[in-house]
Amino acid sequence: MLQNDLGRKLWIAALLAPALVIVLLFVIVPIASAFLYAFYSWRGLARADFIGLENFRLVLFGEPFGTWTFNALRNNLIVFTSLMVVQNGTAFLIAFVLLKSLPGHRFHQVAIFLPVILSSVIVGAMWKLFLNPFFGLVNQGLIAVGLQSWAQPWLGQPQTALGSIIFVNAWHWVGFPALLFLAGMQRISKDVIDAARLDGAGDMALMRHVIWPLVAPATTVVVILTFIGSMNWFEMPFVMAGIDGTPAGATDVLGLYFYRTAFGSATGGLQDFGRASALAVLMFLVIAIVSVFWTRALRRRELPE
């Protein structure tokens, strides 16, 4: 390592300063101000008196808000676990087979990423057509192959609504973790793979003992981004099920619940910045604690240089 001189310090400071200033000014300060809203009562949309933790009490234990909060949180956790398996599992597998550079891999690599580029508005609307109980291709396909009883209103019933939206989300975003894994796998030196192959390692062994440990940094990135993304999940359920978490809260997640509480739903709910900000603070705490703990744990798993 370098000597700890002034030049080095200035160099590091110069590297960090622009990012620090921008993030502080336009992310941290506004968010901190928004957090303060949580400690006030609100006269309509105007801030009124300091009321301490009352909004937190309402959001956690007041009824029906508490039930809504924990219902949403539970759904967020379901979203995270499912995306880890469905989206990131598939992504890992695809990255691994793309790495083999079989004929046509460039095509597949582009194909898997195209959905990522599309706007959520379009992806959500299009999959709503596919899942439409009346003329949707999914149900028509099931009926065509004789599985009438499997045909159902995917987005209309509590048992299947969230799962359907998770699937669509995985479809939309799978290309991104795939790319991350692919980039991670590319970092692995050929010698290491060669050596393993010469030792007679098959695909499974190679994956388990060589690739998996060596893509640990990429895995850290994927896990943390998926966790934060799942906890802040908003766009896909908003486009596909609406701001209210239709049906009856089955697709409600903290992001929707927060947005609905802060800005109302034009056709049903009112705006309450106090409760909304309390929710936001709680969301932040959950995400921050878990991510910090996790980043450290996952980074320990990464190989030392």
Added chain:
Amino acid sequence: MSAAIPDGRPVAADGPIKVWMIQAFLIFNSILMLYPIVIVVLSGFKSTAEIYSTPFSLPASFEPKNLVTIWEQTRFPRYLLNSLIVTVSSVTTILVVGTLAAYALARYRFRGNELIYLFFLSGLMVPLKLAIIPLFIQLTSLGLIDTQLGLILVYTAMGLPSAIFILTGFLRTLPFELEESARIDGASEGRIMWSIMLPLARPAMVIAGIHNAVPIWNDFFFPLVMVQTDRLKTLPQGLTIFMGEYNTEWGVLFAGLTLAALPITIVYMALSRQFISGLTHGAVK
């Protein structure tokens, strides 16, 4: 046929059955990915009624009537240009500023490293939508409401945490030997960063760039709240005029948003070379 490691040199041969199975899996996956996109493109030629009566068949005609509607009712070229200005400026700033910060965090040990890393990470944990009111007030006081610069700064601030997170993760994995030997040869810190380390970080920069470019390109929330001057509107924001209270013109939106995805698609196709070719050039040792 044989499995090849990145430079095409066969190492261990996969049996033909296995290769076919892998190919079948990839082809199935690509169909699953592409078929809905084909439907989206076809829907761009349909009216809303047609989308709902025959969602999965060919459109009655391939006349670009939805595009004509967009052309007549919005300032499409202007919006497109604005989107390009905002996205390119934001992503460039994110990558430049973010790479510098990530480099510092990944390659140097110093007091507060972990703390600054967590500071950036915390910017990732709450959606900025949440703070739209304080943000709006702050931008108003800076005179940046209803300006492109305001949008660019917001997007940059929003994108930096994830970019720094991704880039730090990757820069950390680069071996220290290269750097050390360059230092022994007397290269300056700036030179080591610029000519040795950053070229190796290209795939990660592409990932961080795309990770930010796509949401920024597609976002209509921030422009909707922050920009009211028609001349300054972005493309997704401009297209929201087709979302009515009781009826959304889906055909028009499908056409417009698919068209809007084209520039990013082209950029990605160009950049996707970074990956597989990055294998041979980027792999260390």
Added chain:
Amino acid sequence: MTHTINRRTALTALGAAGAALATGIRPAAAQSTELSFWTWRQEDRTQYAELFGMFTRDNPGIRFAFQGFEPQNYGTALSTALAAGRGPDVIHIRAYGGLEQFSKAGYLEPLSPQTVPELANYTPSALASVTDRSDRKPYAVPFASQTLGIFYNRDVLSRNGVQPPETWDQLIAACKALKDKGVIPLANGMATAFMAEIFTAALTLPLHGKAFNDDLVAGKATFEDPRYVGALAKLLELREYMPPGFTGIDYPTMQQLFLSGRAAMFVGGSFEIANFRRQNANLPMEFMAPPAPTAGAPRLVPVFYDGGYAVNAKSDKKEAALKLIRFFSTPAFGNKFTELLGNISPIAGVRIADPMLARVAELNKTSGDHITLVHFRYQSPTGSELLTAGVQKLMGGSATPAQVAKEVTDGIATYHAPFRRG
């Protein structure tokens, strides 16, 4: 499908404002005032250009900047701008609790008979929709009344030998006859939250009657009243006549089923009239009151007011803005509004030429309040959000009418003392 608006005409019609900004040239005329107007009704842009045109003919010094927003995010854009002391001079705003949260915060200019003598042109119930209950001042002038009921396709009904039903039993019989012929009787689904509330409100009012509404508002009854629970239970009879998989049928699908003639009836509101016409001008549709519980009982239609036009308290052009508000309250405006936008203006003395709107206005004579909106959307959790979730569960089969009624009552009871048990 949609009317094509020529971009250039729209811009010019909107006054020099947009054009001037677009080219960066500010008009030199010093006496000219530009009023900004924000709305979620962006699809009404050309019609508003014409309405503003009526005003600017008599007030040549005033120009308009019309700003339409994507409806779902209108509240966000508006409340954010107002919180920062910005926002438009004239605000299109929702009624009832939706208005109160803005008026309570002091964002809206209170109106009075002195500043707006035309307030006399509105009925008390119309004014109540834009009045803050705490200070009893109106903060906007209402723009449209909406009536809930049932649309039906004349041709589909007559082709299948079905008469428009007048009683609940006739409705069920008609549905059965239509279903036997392979027609979807009701287009309605449950996957769009706000339509679940509209559906419930439209059909239950005649079933539980007006006396229940009065008792509910007076605090003498809760939603657990047998009259209300009984009305909810009746809705279950309709499940088999809704589209297959109706829990997953969203609002656009409902509309397309009805517009294409695949569904015979559509439970909705008069706000659909203009919407349906824009999408299919030749649709042989009719609008009727919901069925009576028994022959001879009144077929009450739920009525509510959509929202109003308000003045930003921070506007520096209040004088001009109030002038516009006064114009928005004249019968001349009301007539043009009704004609152009296909909605019923609540201004006294408005002429309704359109036959379907005239029929709706006729139905309004036998009306009651859209109860969850008019009386229980002032505090969280609102009656509307509770009922919406409840009805989705009810129709999906995961809650009984009594459970739904209890959930709605308990939720409202958290801030409404009369609903609290002993």
